[in-house]
Amino acid sequence: MIQRKQSIYLFLAGVILLITYFVPLANFIGESNSLVLYIYQVISLVPETETGLSPYFILPLLTSISLVIIISFVTIFFYKKRKSQLLLVRFMLLLILVYIGLYFFHYMDVLENLSGGYASYEFGLVIPGIDIQIPTIIFIIPLVTAMLLFMAARGIVSDEKLIRSTERLR
Secondary structure, eight states, X not given: OTTSHHHHHHHHHHHXXXXXXXXXXXXXXXXXXXXEEOSSOEEEOSTTOOOOOOTTTTHHHHHHHHHHHHHHHHHTTOTTOHHHHHHHHHHHHHHHHXXXXXXXXXXXXXXXXXXXXXXXXXXXXXXXXXXXXXOHHHHHHHHHHHHHHHHHHHHHHHHHHHHHHHHHHO
């Protein structure tokens, strides 16, 4: 039963989140420093300038995304244990929400203060007339992943209902 639709959703969620390892999350170009935020490190663009951040600074973001990727691929093979599969999918949804909260409410503020400038996105959507840039890739990837995980959870619940209904007929 690996060919269920929720297995496809879980696989796609893991693959889409792998994109975040190869795309810079944001650029912070400021007066005092210029920083680039990746999921695994913060790089200073100014030569011979340190970021002043601990190597463990980025660990919560890296941990949450890595756990979701690993658990999504492992959860595919829990097709015989639907209740534990559903529990893992809900846990991954919680981790995605933690990632979004950490990124937008903690990391953006810290890195903007450190660089002295605002975040700019390489793959962002610029609104003309206003100094705001919407982070398309960074904002869409976790939302698409959350949507895929939600659809996987609905598929698991529907499978569980189907199994219960066939057991009543016996």
